[in-house]
Amino acid sequence: MSLFGDGPGPAASGQGSSANLADILERVLDKGVVIAGDIQINLLDIELLTIKLRLLVASVDKAKEMGIDWWEHDPSLSSRARPAAGAVDGGPTTALEAENQRLREELRLLRDESRQAQLDRSPAPAETTKDDPAP
Amino acid sequence: MTTAQLPDDHPAQGPGGPVYLYAVTAARPGEVGAPGGHLTGVADAPVRTVTAGDVTALVSSVEPRHIEMVGQRPQEAELAWLEHVARAHNAVVESAFRETTVLPMRIATVHPSEDSVGEFLRKSAEAIHAELRRLDGLVEVGVKAYRAAPAAAGGPTTSAPESAATETPPESPGRAYLEQRRARRRARADADRDIAALVRGVRDAAAGHAVDQRAHRLQTGELAEGPGENIANDAWLVPRGAVHALHAAVTACADPAAGRHVEVTGPWAPYSFVRPVTSHGG
Incomplete structure (x- = not known):
């Protein structure tokens, strides 16, 4: 908007609703601030939305056809491309990627927990998700 | 929807x-x-x-x-x-x-x-x-480079005679086959060189106006709506005041007639450059 003024800028009106979905998805799904620490992981049901949404993307076959497949090649997002836990030290891992990796693990734990909880029909304790934040 | x-x-x-x-x-x-x-x-x-x-x-x-x-x-x-x-x-x-x-x-x-x-x-x-x-004061700008599919619009290389002459049977089928293969290989090598040059050119052009860069995955599949094959998909962290200059610099690398396209998106909030925010418990 104002950033481009009246010039012949690209997408002068901002991204809006017309922006390429792939451009949006690769940013909002894969990038953006990840909250580390103990704040968010304190209500299992709610935290599950985040988890579900990300797992959903990775599990939808159609998504792959549409070209939403970057997690497959991103060690921080994909369980398939992911090296064994703790083996990321050697690679060019950014702090964010490391964080992603750690969150992935937590997500996995949470999901298992919730599945278990659903089976048990009893509220799952959140304690197991509060593992050491230190990598 | x-x-x-x-x-x-x-x-x-x-x-x-x-x-x-x-x-x-x-x-x-x-x-x-x-x-x-x-x-x-x-x-x-x-x-x-x-x-x-x-x-x-x-x-x-x-x-x-x-x-x-x-x-x-x-x-x-x-x-x-x-x-x-x-x-x-x-x-x-x-x-x-x-x-x-x-x-x-x-x-x-x-x-x-x-x-x-x-x-x-x-x-x-x-x-x-x-x-x-x-x-x-920094914004994210997306810069995508595309190379048009070789088949599109005949292509810039002069491979027309071959395809046009396929009507008349060649003297030696074996030789014609080999020639065709050689031509295809040459075309592919040319295309690879062209792609590398465009990617390098666009990145060099952008780098002068940006403070940081992230390479996103190339866009493929149904959602990739570009004018060809996506060969670079970068996010650049750019001072607000330099967005115009970056846009001009990277689009100058494009040559649509030769199948070289550059697309600029944004400005975006700095999605690709934010770091995790750690909240300290206690």
């Missing part, structure tokens, strides 16, 4: 319910988030602000049953919902980002309550401020 329709008989919950977090900023609540209250987010819930100290978050209420629905519907519906959430998320982030520096949250960051958001803001204030300072 019809399937993205969400049950909205009770659109907004009280502030006690779970909230979806879009972005955080150091701006005053009045400076972000559509003063008229007409800014809506995920599931068309009105966007509001939560402030703690001097940091403000943009949030909207989400209904637990929307969360429960995820993963339970047919794939088409899930994807439509995902698109809705992604677009809504970005629209809210963008509206704030036009006015000030913001940290865009990752999609589907949901807190159990507004109080929890406040707690997060208080505990993370220092980290949020540091990150906002680092990114102050």
